Amino acid sequence: MHSLCAYANDxxxxxxxxVIIGVEEENGKAKLPPIGLEVQELDAIRKKLIELSHKLTPVYIPVFHPYLMNERHILVVFAPAGDNRPYKAPISLSEKRTERAMYIKRGSKTLKVKDGSDDERRLVELTARIPFDDRINQTATLDDLNLRLIQNYLKEVMSSLYEESTKMPFSELCRLLMIAKGSDELLRPTNAGLLLFNEHPEKYFSGATVDVVIHKNEVGKDYTEKIFSGSIIQxxxxxxxxxxSNIVEELVVKSAKQAESIRFFNYPFQAIEEAVVNAVYHKSYERQNPVEIQIHKDKIEILSFPGPMPPINQAMLNKQRVVARDYRNRKLxxxxxxxxxxxxxxxxxxxxxxxxxxxxSPPPVFETDExxxxxLCILHVHPLTNSILGQEKELRREYDKVLEFKNLIDINPYLRLSVSEIGDRDKEAIKNSITSKAKQLLQYCIEPKSxxxxxxxxxxxxxTKNFRNHLKPLIDAGWLQLTLPDTPTSRxxxxxxxxxGKQLLSFLEEGNTGKTQRIPVVSSNIASVGYDAEKKVLEIEFxxxxxxxxxxxxxKVFxxxxxSPSLGAYFMNELxxxxxxQKK
Known part of the structure; x- marks a missing residue:
């Protein structure tokens, strides 16, 4: 009861x-396999938990879900942050004691909040308003949440809800994912739901885009701009x-003092990934400012609004590790x-x-104001980058330049060559020109499809827009054909x-090193499975x-x-x- 109260106060x-019931704890970690629960215990425990939840003020009901793990039943209780914080719970279940108190979490410990303490003041201040991403959006309806995007998410995270999502009412699915709130008559999406599962969240939040500006010179108007929209995941x-595809590049320095070449990146991709995700995750969607990324020859600047939440300040950002107590956009x-x-x-x-x-590379710069x-996050280019690229520009012959394709048709001459006749960087350029959707589409159309x-x-x-963007370029390139070319609009x-088109697919596959051969399987979640017995690597495509x-x-596991009669169930329980x- 005290743990539920602490999680509700968040x-x-x-x-x-x-809270997981049916699993023992040892040294702060779950002990597996679980001891489990009897089937008849599950309902009794749920009823008891609901009874305890009603003892909280205001009343707070967590989410319960039974699971089968190693052929043993467990009960997972998800206690989300409450909408009516702060919550109080009885200090004791004894009828003789009627005192109530607030409870909070400090790591794995549940602590009682002392009257008049800083924690009490902070809790009251923090919970005076529901975080913006968890609020109901009164201008939208459930129709504005995209079922395909939701199902794609459930598939990717391998949620058991994916199979159920095709059977249950859409409103119930949205409630379970906590992306919609309200009564049955006035059920509406939350802001987080719209940001994650609407194709055009900028209609509701004008700052929900990422604007990238690529500067060709140090000063002046010689630049190009790209605006990325769609769900924030996309x-x-x-x-x-x-x-x-366009910015990160691996470079090589050959030294007379050592046999091995020195390899490095102009910008390590992991640093860019963390900086971009951090900006999209922690910005305020109440404001109209998009995430702004400026790409210069010597640095990348990633700017988001507002800055970090107190007590983090510039002095703390100057340290390599920042301990944040509060998070913006917890749902996202x-x-x-x-x-x-x-x-x-x-x-x-x-x-x-x-x-x-x-x-x-030089250390990053993190900047905010008082x-x-x-x-603002600034990533400086590796100090050797410009000198090496300058030498390459002077010495590189015409046929040594990285391929650049104006359209997909330009790729066709290379498809008629063997893979060994194409350089590694050119292979990479070809692969980067093919989107994942184009590859998926060509694979799907090995047999005629509507x-x-x-x-x-x-x-x-x-x-029409998606046809023009995804089908027509493949038809124009000669990779996709109409079965009824004389009547293109036929039903x-x-x-x-x-x-x-099949030659392109072969090219994309032949370029993969260390590829594990997979075979198609019949499963609602899994598309194909492969196993390398020598390396003991199991490869699963969803x-x-x-x-x-x-x-x-x-x-033996493979x-x-x-x-197994159900690959999905075996995967969830045994794998x-x-x-x-790792994800390939």
């Missing part, structure tokens, strides 16, 4: 926490892909953490410092990958396109997975979180 704006991924942070776009808990700035140091009105089925597969609406029209590698997996893994 003094650090971490969006509450979890914004982050599009911006990072742009940096990966929870979803981004599930997607592994952020770790949370103040790890972003230390990771930026570490990745720059390991690359040999009012914390803005937050336009409606294609857009359903890649998670986009079937409209029976379908689309089929051409021989050249239907949303993500591929994960799991390490030190015994062959065989049991393939023989997930039990082996080290």
């Amino acid at each position: 003094i650090n704006n971490w969006d509450g926490g979890y 914004q982050i991924r599009d911006v990072l892909q742009y940096f990966k 942070g929870g979803f981004l953490k599930e997607l592994k776009l952020t770790e949370g808990r103040g790890t972003g700035l230390p990771i930026i410092h570490k990745s720059l140091a390991e690359n040999g 009012n914390n009105a803005y937050f 336009r409606e089925a294609i857009f359903d597969k890649i998670g986009l609406y079937n409209n 029976d029209q379908q689309y089929l990958s051409t021989a050249l 239907h949303h396109g993500a591929v994960y590698q799991y390490f030190d997996v015994p062959k 065989e049991e997975l393939m023989e 997930k979180d039990k082996f080290n893994y």
Whole structure:
């Protein structure tokens, strides 16, 4: 009861926490396998927890969900931050004692808040208003939440809700994800729900974009600008892909003093990733300012508004590690953490410092003013970059230049060459010109598919804009053909990958080193599975396109997975979180 009260008060704006019943604790860690609960105990425990929840003032009801783990039942209780903070709980369940107190979390400990203490004052101040991302948006309706985006998210995080999402009412799904609030008659999306699961959140929050400016000279008007919009998940991924394809470059220095060349990046990608995610995550969406990224020849500046939340100030930012007690946009942070776009808990700035140091780059600069009105992150280019690029520019022959394609048709001559005839940097340039959706679309159209089925597969609406952006370029390049070319608008029209389109797919696959051969499987979550017996690496491709590698997996586990009547259930119970893994 005291833990539920502490999570409901959420003094650090971490969006509450979890209580897991049926798992023993040893030295602060869960002891597996779980001891479990009897089936008949689950309902009794839920009723008891609801009874205890009603003892809190105001009344607070957490979310309960039973799970089967290692063939044993456990009950997971999610206690989100309450909308009516602060909460108080009885000090004792004894009927003789009627005193109540506030409770908060300090690490794993649940502490009683003393009357008149700083914690009490801070709790009252913090909870005087609901965080903006957790508020109801009165200008929107549930129709403004995109089911495809929600299902894509559930697939990617491998949530058991994915399969249920096709059966349950949409309103119930939104309630379970806590992206909608209100009575059944006036159920509306939260601001976090719109930012995450609406294709155009800038309609509701004018600052919900990322503006990138690329300066070609130190001064003057010679620059180009790109504006990234869409759900903030898509914004982050599009911006990072742009940096990966156009800005980040690996460079090599050959030294007469040592046999091995020195390799480094002009900017380490991990530092850029953390800085971009930090800006999108922690900015205020109540303001009209977008995230602004300025790319100069010698530095990258990432600016967001406002600055960090007190008590963090410039003096604290000058240190390599910043301990934040309060977080802006706790709901957004929870979803981004599930997607592994952020770790949370103040790890972003230390990771930026570490990745720059390991690359040999200058340390970052973090800047704000005395009012914390803005937050500026400056990443300086590696000191050897400009001299090396200058030498390369003078010495590089015409055919040594990295390929640049004005359109997809320009790629076709290279598809007629063998992979060994194309240089590594040119291979990379070709791959970077092919979007993940284009590859997915060509793979899907190995057999003829209708336009409606294609857009359903890649998670986009079937409209003229998406046809023009995703289908027409592939048709123009000769990678996709119409089954009824004489009647392009026919209702029976379908689309089929051409021989050249299949050649492109082969090129993209042949360029992969150390590829584990996967075989298709029948599963609602898993698309294909591969296993490298020598390296004990299990590779799983999910239907949303993500591929994960799991390490030190015994062959027996792979065989049991393939023989299991439900691959998804076996994965959730016997594989997930039990082996080290990485996303390819």
